[in-house]
Structure formats: structure tokens, C-alpha cells
Amino acid sequence: xxxxxxxxxxxxxxxxxxxxxxxxxxxxxxxxxxxxxxxxxxxxxxxxxxxxxxxxxxxxxxxxxxxxxxxxxxxxxxxxxxxxxxxxxxxxxxxxxxxx
Numbered sequence: 001x002x003x004x005x006x007x008x009x010x011x012x013x014x015x016x017x018x019x020x021x022x023x024x025x026x027x028x029x030x031x032x033x034x035x036x037x038x039x040x041x042x043x044x045x046x047x048x049x050x051x052x053x054x055x056x057x058x059x060x061x062x063x064x065x066x067x068x069x070x071x072x073x074x075x076x077x078x079x080x081x082x083x084x085x086x087x088x089x090x091x092x093x094x095x096x097x098x099x100x
Contacts, residue, residue: 022068029064033057 013021033056040053 026064026068029060029067033060033064036060 036053036056040050040057043049043053
């Protein structure tokens with residue numbers, strides 16, 4: 001039985017892992033761009049749909065470059081929790097003084 005490793009740091013991904021994720025995001029954007037272009041040529045749809053697909057094919061390269069160069073990929077993993085139990089906070093009733 002394998003257990004997940006305990007994360008004790010809030011450090012981000014390594015540079016190579018982050019670069020790989022941004023390259024994958026860029027490649028996916030370019031794939032959608034090519035799909036938009038092919039569908040605009042191949043589908044027998046109204047002109048408005050074709051223009052929408054062409055606009056997508058024109059602007060998706062810009063979106064891909066901006067998102068790939070926009071910084072580190074967003075972290076989708078949950079943030080690590082403390083290794084020790086957090087202190088228990090006691091709720092007091094209104095009007096009760098804890099120092100009394």
C-alpha cells in the first residue's frame with residue numbers, strides 16, 4: 001500500500017515541471033486553434049458560425065502565448081496543512097468573561 005508523501009512546504013513546482021505544464025497549455029491552445037480553422041473550412045454552417053471559428057483561429061495564438069508566458073502555472077493541489085494539530089478555539093457565550 002503506497003501512501004501519498006507528506007508535504008511540509010509551500011514551495012511551488014520546480015522550473016522544469018512548470019515549463020512542461022506551460023508548454024502543454026500552449027500546445028492545447030494551438031490544437032484548438034487548428035480545430036477552429038479546420039471546422040470553419042469543412043463544416044457546412046452559416047457564415048456567422050464560420051466567422052466565429054475564424055476569429056477563434058486568429059486570436060487563439062495570442063491567447064496561447066500570453067497564457068504560456070504569463071508566469072508559473074496555477075497550483076491545483078491543495079495547500080499543505082500544518083504538521084501539528086491546530087489549537088482549539090473556545091467559543092464564549094455572550095457576556096462571559098474568560099479572566100473572571
